[in-house]
Structures are given as structure tokens and as C-alpha cells.
Amino acid sequence: MIKLRNVSKIYPNGARALIGVNLKIAKGEFVFLVGPSGAGKSTLIKLLYREEIATRGQVLINNVNLVRLKNSQIPALRRNMGVIFQDFKLLPNKTVFENVAFALQVIGKNKKEVKESTLTVLDLVGLSSKVNAFPAELSGGEQQRVCVARALVNRPGILIADEPTGNLDVDTAWGIVDLLDKINKYGTTVVMATHALQIVEQMNKRVVRVEGGKIIEDKAEEEVRLGI
């Protein structure tokens, strides 16, 4: 589903964020990206949703090379993936419902579809009672749930998360990770960059460790479980 072949990313200012990265993620996997700050995690994630373009190598999603993707094809790519961030990126003047519905409206869905899908996904993330609240009236965890709902409302095959729990306390963070796990169990591929080692250790999922722009360790689920 996701394949990186010998990928390097050098920013215009000369910063070498990724160097010769190879990575394969199968459909339905749950993968943690870990590593110190500045390791290149965010860069890797940006390559996946084509916010940045690899300087060298191939970034393949469903066998489409994003390096060659035309700008006009970016919307189609992003409609098949949800992205969430540390800062939630919610619109403060829209309600919870409107924030989620927005993602469907701007890709041209009709009113009925928008309403049904939005209410369904808000139920999934456990926010049915907060439909008409504004972001400022929600806790951090609840705001991140709105973001998850918005990322999922279009039923994408891939969910990408860049430090989604970075702004949350441990308990709330666990709530979000459990939610992502649940979504993964429904069949969505999840890639999550994080600093929260405690969570990573307990989750028993594949862990890809990045440092200095290189993948220095790639532990599969089984190895994590066995503590190899």
C-alpha cells in the first residue's frame, strides 16, 4: 500500500531531512514512527500526503509514484487519506458538526450524504453529544477526536497522524490511541509519528525508528511483543 524506495529529502535550505529511506507498509497495518525531535518523522509524513516532494527515490501509494504526481492529482490522493496533527487545525467559528461536514462539502458531496456520514463518524469517535459545540468549548482530547472524525469522514484507506497526542495528557492520549486502534481494526491503515514511548511500548505494534534522516530500526509486531 505504502512503499518508499531509496527516498531522500533535502530542503531548499540544504537540510538533509531524509537519507536513502526504504519502507514498506502493508494494507491494514498500524505503524508507529518514533525517533528524537528533528529525526525526519514529520518530513516522512509530509511526503506521504504530498505536502513535500522527495528529492530522490520513489514514494508509492497504491502503486502511484507521488514524486511524479501532477498538482491537479493531489486532491484525489488526499481524498483517500486522513491526516491529523498535534495542533488540531479546527475552524474556531464552525461547530463540531460543521468542522467535520466541511471536509465533505468541499469535495462536493450532497447535503444528505454530508449529514449522514458526519453524524455516523461523530458517533464513532464518541462525540454525538457535542455536535453543536464550538471547538473552544471542548477539551484537547475532544478537539483531537473531532480531527479524527474529520480525517475519517470520507472513509479513507490510510490515516496519517503526526504526533496526535503531543498536546494531550497521558490519559487523554491513551483515549486517542485506542480510537486509532479501533479504526485500524475496521481496516484502515494507520501511520502515527510520536514521542510517547510509553504508549508505543504497550501497544505491541510495528515500530519504525528514525534518526538523523535514516531508519535505524524496524520492529514488526511480533518482535515487539516478544521484546526482541
Add this chain to the structure above:
Amino acid sequence: MAFNSVRYILVQGLVSLKRNVWLSLASILTVAVSLILLGSSIIFLANTSTIAKTFESQVQIAVFLDDKLNDGQVTAIQNRIKNLPGIESVTLTTKEQALWDFQESMSTTSLLEDLGGINPFPDKITIVATDPKLVQGIASQVEKISGVESVRYGQGILEKLLAFTNWLRWIGVAVVAAFAFAALLLISLSIKTNVNSREKEIQIMRLVGASNSFVRWPFIIEGLVVGLIGALIAVAAVGFAYTWLLQYIISSLAFIPVVASQQFLLMVFIIMILGGMLMGTLASVISVRKFLRF
């Protein structure tokens, strides 16, 4: 594009106008002021050009002929002048005609007797040049023709008039250009403020896979509506002001040749409205481009 999308885009364009009501009003006012200046400039330019043309067309060369010439010689001189380059028309006023005209203007019938039987008027040829700039050259050539007594064309005055009318034209063009530029700058500035205030919204739209046109269109609609409303205000203002000014000039400064035709005003108004819409659209396209990598 599907009906849903069109409706969404229209609603978004209008909602954002309402949401940022002060910013929208500021933009509309900017457009209106700019277009008032633009419209006034066009009207000013048209009038300047008409005044200049009127003055210029009044420049003629009067050629006075020797008293002793016979009819054949007069015709010959007339023909020589006709063959010079840059001649629009050549009209002969015979001494008899001149006397007759003068007598008419004096409301008398016995002028010739009063003057003791001698007609003091010379034969006169009036030349109109195709271009007032050629007048001086033509005059000096005509002076050299034998049988020509004297040539008058308002020497000195003409040169000054030409310089003045040229100057007026350039001022007109400069004023239009300056204000058109200022208008574009101002609208694009206020739309840019608007786009910046919605940077997050655009970012999210792109993130969830909205097409570029979907992101761009609400802003274009917004710009278009701002431009249109601004233009309508400007048209009303310029329309009232010019009508009032025309009435004043026609009633008390009738010698100034003003442009008062309905068609001309209609044309100016259409230019203003199209200009407003174009400026609004252009300004939004320029302002959102930064967020969309085409």
C-alpha cells in the same frame, strides 16, 4: 461541476462577505473610490480631448492675395495650394464675397457707396490643414508663392495652443493610468487580508482534498461581488456628479465644448462596471495564488 458544489461555492463567497463585514465594506469602498477616480479620469480625458480637438480645428490659415491678380491667376494659386501636402480644404472668399458678408453683418445695403466705390477687401483663401502641426510649414510655403500678399494663422498662439492641448492629453492619460494602478493595488491588498484571515480554512480544504478550483472560486465570487457593488456605487456617484456638472457648464460656461452624449456616458459606466468586476476577480486570483501551487 455538480450543483452541490456551485451552491456551496456561491454560499461560501457570500457568507464570507457577511462574516468579514468591515473588511468587505472597506474593499467595496476602495473599489468605489478607485472607480470614481477612473470614471472621472475617462470623462476628463474625453473632454480634454474634445476641447483640444475643437481648438485645433479652429486653427486656419488665411491667405490674402495681391489686388491686381485676375481670376485665372487666383485659380492658379488656389490649385498650387491644393497640391501641397497636408491640405484638408482650400476655400476662396472673393473680394466681392467679403464685401457682401461684411455688408450683411453691418445690416446695411449701401456699403460700397459709403466707401466711395472702392472695395477695400482683398481676395482671401482659407486653408484648413489635415493636422494642426503642419500649419506652420504650409504657411511658410504659401508665403513664397508670388501673388500672395500676406499669410496669417495666429503665429505664436498656435504653437502655444498645441503645446497646451498635448499637455492636457498626457495629463489625462497619466491620471487614468495612475488611478487604475492604485485601484488594483488597493483591492488586491484588501482581498489579501481576507485570504490571510482564512489561511487555516484554505489549508484544511487542501488537506481534505478540495480541488484547487473549489478553493479559489469562493474568493473569486467574493472579489466579483465586491467589484460589482463598488462599481455600482461609483457609477451612481459619477452619474449624478457629471449630470450636475454638465447642467452647470451648459447653462453658464456654454463656450466650453463638453461631451454630453448618452452613449458616451453609457460606455463609461460599462467600462467602470466591467473594470470593477475585472479588478475584483484579478485581485482575488492574485491573492489566493500564493496558497495554491498551480
